[in-house]
Amino acid sequence: MQAHRNHPGWWAALVHRLSGLALAVFLPLHFLALGTALTGADALDRFLDLTASPLVKVAETGIVLALALHLALGLRVLHVEFLPRPERRTRAFVAGCFGISVAATLLFLLNLTA
Template identity: 50%
Template sequence: MRGHRNHPLWFAFMLHRLSGLGLALFLPAHFLVLSLALSDPALLDGFLHWADAPLVKLAEFGLVFLLAVHFFGGLRLLALEFMPWSGRQKSWAAGALAGAFLISGSFLLNAV
């Protein structure tokens, strides 16, 4: 009964859902920090100084990775909806994951 959960495309489905959840949890914090530019610029400066820490840069890598995974997962879903699909679905899902690593990895290399 659980055989479908061993399929690589089920993992792509779950990764897309989890990346969307992670991004949704990040957005309120992002908007809060953006609001500091208008309400408390000194606090924003303190936050930006804290954001230069290496651990925060690594977390930014994770955030960009989630964004890239979610973007490519969305493209995969659009392809499932609108394109005739063949047996290469696993390759497309793996390519989406590789593209996410490429984008987030290049961000990490430029951010450090």
């Protein structure tokens, strides 16, 4: 394993890109789902019945995690690019981004089960 792959910034950049890809895959599917509302209430109701499956709930949780990671790590990129001081605490900053993302996902799960 190469030395740069041990750096937390490398992992943060990788996860930021992968979460962006997950969101890019999700978005057309989301638009397709919203498009069922245009064909009528019955079509939308049938689609919403499909979303009650546990597999869809797991996928929803994954997309919430991807969205939270992409947001937090995107803010990290803005911090690195635009703030004048160098980032000295990369490991702590990346850990904070991951922690905030996991906390947001857990809040979503708590709301999902309520």
